[in-house]
Amino acid sequence: MKLFFIVSLFVYSINADEYISSDLEPLTDEIINAINALNTIWKAGKNFDGSNKIEMDKLIVTHEETFNQHFTNKTYSTKxxxxxxxxxxxxxxxxxxxxxxxxxxxxxxxxxxxxxxVGSIADRLCIQTGAEIDVEATVEQIIRSNGGFNSKYNSANIGQAFNYWSKKGIFTVKSSKDSSCLPLSSKCNQNDFKLDKYYKVTVESPDIWLDKMRDIMVNGPLPAYMEVYSDFPSYKSGVYQSVSHRFLGMHNVKLIGWGVENGVHYWLVTNSWGTEWGNEGFARIRIQRATFGVQSSMPSVTFELVKTPSAIPKLYQQDQLFCLA
Known part of the structure; x- marks a missing residue:
């Protein structure tokens, strides 16, 4: 693929008269009909089992946060x-x-x-080491401990979490009973689980978009934040590009690939709004400069297994523990 490919993706823009009214409420029939009336490159539809009573402030950040966390730039060669x-x-x-x-x-x-x-760490740890992480169990125990992340809805910065793991490292954990027994929870005794392996975590950030693509190809999915507008909750199919000026907040997703549909280049995205949303939980989002922020840092993690006993921390926090599946 030639370098001019990615440049050509940023040329397209929407005319001012191709936006829906900012007065339309998310998830309503009115906003769905207005989106589809534009006959754009994607279709809206009923999500969340047809409900328009979803509490959007529990799904996205409704206030500004500093999501840009600057890590060491990671640049791949032109070749x-x-x-x-x-x-x-x-x-x-x-x-x-x-x-x-x-x-x-x-x-x-x-x-x-x-x-x-947690999902991108699970993906990459599996790709790089073969270890499979129980994401739901790990999320549950991190939420319970809330160590340094301020997990009130979406008020945390994803960069804060990766900075934490890059400083502290992570442990994989084996449960000697069942998946309902989470480390150090009220359901577990100290002997119900044991530390498996300890990894040092290196966090970098791919530089340009082609570097982000190459990083996904080599290391696995990348976490990213995106601006959410009032039309996005009603995304159903096609290649999404916002047709709304009404800003709802910020949101984190995973980039797991890319492709082309009818000449339009897109990111393949995994969302966390359940399988009742979008294309069974996935979305295709147009590749353009503003989609995930011009300067947005997407944490790219790699792992180093530590085998020397003296180099393995004797003390740890629950936020370092990743439950093996």
Whole structure:
């Protein structure tokens, strides 16, 4: 693929008269009809089992946060960039890593950042080491401990979590009973689980969009934040590009690949709004400069297994514990 490919993706823009009214409420029949009347490159429809009573403040951040967390830039060579394929799907490339294709659900009021963060670590740990993580169990115990993340709905910064793991490292944990026994929870005794392995975590951020693509190809899915507008909750099919000016807040998703539909280039995205939303929980979002922020840092993690006993921390926090499936 040539370098001019990615440049051509940013040329398209929507005319001012192709936006829906900002007065339309999310998830209503009125907003769905208004979106579809534009006959754009995607279709709206009823999500969340047809309900328009979803508490959107539990799904997205309703206030501004500093999501841009700057990590060391990771740049791939021009030669590697030029070999980026036109389509890619991490679920197909790594079928044994089932966390990549799993859609999680924020119905409990848990924030999107924790599913994107824990999910991408689970994906990449599986790809790089073969270890499979129980994402739901890990999310539950991190929410319970709330160590340094401020997990009130979506008020945390996803970069804060990756900074924490890069400083502290992570442990994989084996349960000697069943998955309902979470480390150090009221359901467990100290002997009900044991530490498995300890990994140092390195966090970098791919530089340009072709580097982000290459990073996904080499290491696995990337977590990303996006601006959410009033039309996005009604996304159903096609390649999404916002047709609304009404800003609802910020949200975290996972980029698991990319492709082309009718000449339109898109990111393949895993959301955390359950399988009743979108295309069974997935979305195709147009690749353009503003979609995930011009300067947005997408944490790219790699792991180093620590085998020397003296180099393994004797003390740990629950937020470092990732439950093995």
């Amino acid at each position: 590697l960039r030029e070999h980026t394929p036109e389509t890619f799907d991490a679920r197909v490339v790594w079928p044994n890593c089932t966390s990549i294709g799993k859609v999680y659900d924020q119905k409990k009021g848990y924030p999107s950042w924790i599913y994107a963060a």
